[in-house]
Amino acid sequence: MGNLEKSGGSIEYEYVLPADIEKRSFEIISEEFARRGVCLDPELAPVIKRVIHTTADFDYAGSLCFSPDALERARRAIANGACIVTDTRMAQAGINKRALAKFGGEVYNFIADEDVAALARERGTTRSAVCMDKAAALRKPLIFAIGNAPTALIRLCELIREGRIRPELIIGVPVGFVNVVYAKELVMETEVPHIVARGRKGGSNVAAAICNAILYTME
């Protein structure tokens, strides 16, 4: 690899079999961590590396925060048939639904539901926030993967405080500029197992990547 690698990846073509591209990507990520002298907790490494694989952004090694046993609890929930609720169709599209279905789970997203839009107008809140109420009414074990809307996270924390829901895990990785940092800190103050990308960064792609990383450690 040439000099350009330092400025964001090799410019030379590297022959890699289609089936090996992902493996090679993870090798490069591991090499870069080694070069930086960074060791990752072996339990958390698959999640951290998959987020970096999805974003090419090593900042996540500094911003992802895991509550104790978050992954172990998530795996147990999924093994028991937990479903995943997302705040966007993009996150829903990105989650490996086949891998989840092996354990009986499915992915819910209510953002385009008409009752959600009507209730959001009535309450003067966002549709994303109302989606959390709709999820709470499901009364089943749920993992929340929130990659877009801080208002969803804030509403989720209210529902938790009111005892109306007890998520198995919150993946709190919304992205943006308005109340995003605040919403994530709020999640970290709860007793609920969580994975949070502190700061402004995150996204639906990051939310999906974290779900998939957990699923792939169960294979």
Added chain:
Amino acid sequence: MGNLEKSGGSIEYEYVLPADIEKRSFEIISEEFARRGVCLDPELAPVIKRVIHTTADFDYAGSLCFSPDALERARRAIANGACIVTDTRMAQAGINKRALAKFGGEVYNFIADEDVAALARERGTTRSAVCMDKAAALRKPLIFAIGNAPTALIRLCELIREGRIRPELIIGVPVGFVNVVYAKELVMETEVPHIVARGRKGGSNVAAAICNAILYTME
């Protein structure tokens, strides 16, 4: 806003009406550019800012490259009914299909098609690359929004060289570590109008954000 803003966004809750959250986000992005002494080309600013809105990553101000008149040509193509081809369902999910439909366009994604999987196995290539062949056979004006697979971009450049397709615009923003930088440089060497995020960063969310930014300048 407090000190924490410097380390990635205000930790204080800011009351913003649901309908104004996006507007306020763009204001914050503009404020941060002003503070850095960065002026954006007014033609390109809506795209650059929407990508940062989607990623909270100001690096894109340094990495997004636009061929001359890329946006003007994209708008003309869309106004004439051009369709968008994506390499992932996530990008497809993220594009505002209602805004595109106003001009008669739709979003295609072939990644889950059985003929694509079969042909990829036969050729020893990726499904993403075969999707480009399938798109070339459409024989209609197309914009390519590639946020994931460098192999799709490389195949697209081959098809262009062979005179088998002439895209209206290539949005070349795959993310990752294997041949991603190479594939983007390849696009920039073509005569085809393009928007490229140089380096490793990009993503399906970035591809969708660029499509939406263009569409919203047409409203």
